[in-house]
Amino acid sequence: MQAVWIPKHGDGSVLEVRTTPDPSPGEGEVRVRAVRCGLNFAEVSARQGLYPDAPKPPCVVGYEGAGVVDAVGPGVDGLSEGDRVLYLTRFGGHADCVVVPWQQAVVMPDGMTFDEGAALPVNYLTAFHMLFRIARIRAGEKVLVHMAAGGVGTAALQLCRTVDGVTTFGTASAGKHDYVREHGCTHAIDYRTLDYEEEVMKLTDGQGVDVVLDALGGDDWAKGYRLLRSTGMLIIFGMANTNKGGKRRLLHALVQILKVPRKSWLSFLDDNKAVAGVNIGHLWHEREMLREELMALLELYREGAIKPHIHRVVPFSEAKEAFAELEFGHNRGKVLLRPDDSSPDPS
Ligand SMILES: NC(=O)c1ccc[n+]([C@@H]2O[C@H](COP(=O)([O-])OP(=O)(O)OC[C@H]3O[C@@H](n4cnc5c(N)ncnc54)[C@H](OP(=O)(O)O)[C@@H]3O)[C@@H](O)[C@H]2O)c1
Structure with a gap:
């Protein structure tokens, strides 16, 4: 082989x-x-x-x-x-x-x-698991999808489109905005030139969103938490901010890890907000759960809802x-x- x-x-x-x-x-x-x-x-x-x-x-x-x-x-x-x-x-x-x-x-x-x-498998399972098992999104909710033009981002946008009236905010560089819209993004935000936190707040009349899908890490998790409306959920599932094009930059990665907010559990209680973690690679012991989710995805593919x-x-x-x-x-x-x-x- x-x-x-x-x-x-x-x-x-x-x-x-x-x-x-x-x-x-x-x-x-x-x-x-x-x-x-x-x-x-x-x-x-x-x-x-x-x-x-x-x-x-x-x-x-x-x-x-x-x-x-x-x-x-x-x-x-x-x-x-x-x-x-x-x-x-x-x-x-x-x-x-x-x-x-x-x-x-x-x-x-x-x-x-x-x-x-x-x-x-990986992109759609990750997005499906976050949206439908963890966040259990409902009609009319608002979802912020980071890295929206990437593999998981594309899957998340398409899956949000399967739920009535869900509004999506997708961060992506400007040249990818047509692409993310084509896959279901309601509001594409160029995070490289704009402060996406301000943009989302403007677009939601200061209300914030119900769900944030964040695989960036560092201080983006603090921003995501702030962007949640009461009862909202931040799902953390990666640390892409540790990547800095091409080389193994340990110091850069360390700085990103140090920027991760240190929150007290009591603040979740007082804020009525949730933070959840997802790592599909650590769900191998839940073979039945993953298989069931994969089957649901294949059904959505057959219906033409995802591609x-x-x-x-x-x-x-x-x-x-x-x-x-x-x-x-x-x-x-x-x-x-x-x-x-x-x-x-x-x-
Ligand atoms: N926990 C889990 O189970 C799980 C499963 C799958 C993936 N993940 C994580 O999810 C994230 C997305 O994965 P993916 O496979 O969808 O990625 P991908 O296809 O490589 O998408 C990356 C896109 O995100 C944007 N981006 C924004 N910030 C970036 C940064 N710091 N470094 C590189 N790209 C950046 C880029 O587009 P722009 O031009 O718009 O910047 C890029 O095209 C990764 O962090 C990955 O590790 C986690």
Whole structure:
């Protein structure tokens, strides 16, 4: 099998394609020939050495993909050789051959492309989990979505559109505003030139919002908390502010961590506000919950309510370029990796 390896922490130039023997599926597992692998911000952080959950280098990261089942272990229920599936995997995903527990692979709906299949699991599961399990958004609510043009941001905007009358405020650089509007954003805010806190307050007549989805961290969490109306909820799910284009800047990351507000629990009580954390990578023990959410997402896909947007598909041997798209914030929607020998345009 071929995979994209992180031999040591560093910039994009450290990435290497290596060939190793194919793994075999054990009890309850299936082996998938990957056609597309999803790239996530977490893997950029892993390469930079800023993702504590990642295995130590040399390692292969990657949480998701889509492909065809080519071997089935004993005790597998409902999957057979030849099935077109999308899957979640805890690391090892940037490879053309992946073994996963059968519960983490799902047959793709008719008409779904491998691109869409690989783009869906992490981004849409994260957004769905935050909006529908944690915040339980209701008709007419107001939601602030940061990094709105990114993979999770796009998913969150599309999912908010499935609930009547939800107003979304999306932060994105100005060149991406048409894109975020197209995916459901009611008010696009150029956070690079405007103070988004002031903008949201203006747009809501000083009321604030019901939900803030924030994977920025640092002092943005304090801003998000201030932007909540009474009974609102800030959901924290990442620390993208620790990323500073290209290099592993530990001091910069440390400063961002120090900027995280230190709040007393009593303030939540007095303010009637909630703060929740979401880390899908730490929900692996809740396999049934994730599978149920994934099934709900596939139903929304079948209904035409959601559709992953693919920014770019990059071969393994040029993985550095794929990582750079996320690292330097160029992407709109999802960046995917493909094995060098897979078709650029498979059905
Ligand atoms: N906790 C979880 O379970 C979980 C799951 C998935 C993702 N996440 C987190 O969610 C965040 C978004 O992930 P994603 O995969 O959607 O990211 P993505 O596709 O790479 O989106 C990033 C976009 O956000 C904007 N951005 C704003 N501030 C940025 C910064 N400091 N660094 C880089 N980009 C910045 C950029 O667009 P502009 O041009 O508009 O700046 C960029 O295009 C990440 O922090 C990730 O770690 C968490």
